[in-house]
Amino acid sequence: MSTIGVLGGGQLARMLALAGAPLGVRFLIVDNVADACAGQVAPLLVADWRDFAALERFAAQIDVATFDFENVPADTAHWLTEHTRVSPNPRALALAQDRLAEKSMFRELGLETPAFATVDSREDLVRAAATIGFPAVLKTRRLGYDGKGQFRLRSADDIDAAWRALGGAPSILEAWVAFEREVSVVAVRGRDGAFATYPLVQNWHSDGILSASLAPAPDAAGLAELATHHARRIAEHLDYVGVFALELFVRDGKLLGNEMAPRVHNSGHWTIEGAPCSQFENHVRAVLGLPLGDTAALGVSVMLNWIGQLPDAGPVLREPRGHWHDYGKSPRAGRKVGHATLCAGNAADLGEALARVARALGREAQAAPVLAALHGAR
């Protein structure tokens, strides 16, 4: 019987624990808040990331440590490698924590990115803006997620506001990409180097937070192959073990690297019902050295994120292939509190189910771009 330790006790840790339990895997979650929602389904150790006495107890009880989020302090991750197996390795984690290092790696490995420049001072920002032009986005190098730590600049008039908004933290200025669409590929690499990707997913964001995902992304055969190629290069370069996601922009039919998440990813939640082996089970399998599971799509799936608070579950539960996920969190503005996945055998049936659910919940705006993509795919 193996025990996986998870740093961070949010919904990703929760879904990892639920996916690992059927395999007979035990979990131990460590989080700095006592009501971390993963603690509802697995033992929870409440400790600060730098409480090394607690981490020593944690390490002694587990076979491998992994992460529910990427912003675990680098020294904590390093300390862990001296006390237990850690997957993914701290180098991959550190790289994904730093937008500059991440984008530099993308380019080094042949994946184009939007134009960007390092910004360590107000003068850097002025210089970078002159090179990159407007619109542009100033992003902190570290600790950004779900649109946090970002400021969009429309003109030179926004430079002061942007610099103040990010508090002068080390940042990058990035060209604003007028993309045709956003896609992501969720990949998994085993201890033995086995590699697999789920079908390419199309994503829609709202206020910087993922709003909906459609899998497989329609009309994306060539892009999917290319995305898999890039994901494989990154995985091998980092000697990565586990699941990660690579977020990409599509512009002029070409892929641009946006960011990687060194963990299971929101754009892969559809795999719980839409693939034979979910991203969560595959992460568990990978970090334990078990054979990877099948990543094919079973039909088509759409995932709708619930942000702030949950809508009524009824309309989703009444759909024959509707699946409800309540993370057991209390409501809070901007917080991911749950999601729903709808599955179907084809795009037309999925569109009908999605339209019914959206109408019943008054979520037409959230569903509209997905419906348009599904309609184009018919």
Next chain:
Amino acid sequence: MSTIGVLGGGQLARMLALAGAPLGVRFLIVDNVADACAGQVAPLLVADWRDFAALERFAAQIDVATFDFENVPADTAHWLTEHTRVSPNPRALALAQDRLAEKSMFRELGLETPAFATVDSREDLVRAAATIGFPAVLKTRRLGYDGKGQFRLRSADDIDAAWRALGGAPSILEAWVAFEREVSVVAVRGRDGAFATYPLVQNWHSDGILSASLAPAPDAAGLAELATHHARRIAEHLDYVGVFALELFVRDGKLLGNEMAPRVHNSGHWTIEGAPCSQFENHVRAVLGLPLGDTAALGVSVMLNWIGQLPDAGPVLREPRGHWHDYGKSPRAGRKVGHATLCAGNAADLGEALARVARALGREAQAAPVLAALHGAR
């Protein structure tokens, strides 16, 4: 946020908790052993079934009580109804605890059964044997499961041994049925009376314990309809809320009622991956008054039970549609410690996957009757 209390903390409670968690449902398990395997995934209250002080604490924390097994004392179930909602109702539970009451109800509702007679004394047994003939099976009226509390009589010479083996407990003598096959139907009824059945399943037993299930049962269209009819009559008669299973023999192409299980059932484990909404999720939905989920089969599935100890998981994990379930129990002869489910789009593909797994695990004997049934179905 609702909390379901489960009496009994075995693998059924464990799988209920895992199925309910995505719906945001919390669980509280009560069992009289501290290492009950459901306690690995949900809070566990260790208490005797007649510790009413503990049950009072239990009832105060839950919205509805349900059962992982049917042998909860009737007075405990009744006591609970005065302190919380209980589903299924104690009448259904009591009926399923008593083979005589159960079989009498089957007949009353138009479902034929094997010939049987009540046996409360050695004299009764002699008389019953004269009426029913041989072979026959003596079964205790209460507390029988997985072949326990049964004795097969080949001739009048076995009467004394049978009577001793069952310790003189109130029993029934039942004609031994030379059945063509064993099938079961897993049904669910909601609080509002909504009713659904999963496709008919064909089952194979070994030493009285379920060994394998195949869903849907091949060539069984007429039988499935009839089984659903009987399940519905029983559900309505008992005002049943939740999932139950009806086990049936097929003889001369006709159905005979064997027994009902007032709970999720081993022959429904395939629904976790083989149906849009599993029997576990549907039980959760039913007892909470939520809409029932879709019970259609997604392709074909076979479930293999692991009894005593787990085989190597590798061959199952390497199958694209192979799913592994380790209940987190320690090995023990005759104990259900896990199961595997293989899914496929058609009988031929399922047969190939099953043959590969059986060969790799040296489980050819367990798989052989399933393979024969699949072969006949092509």
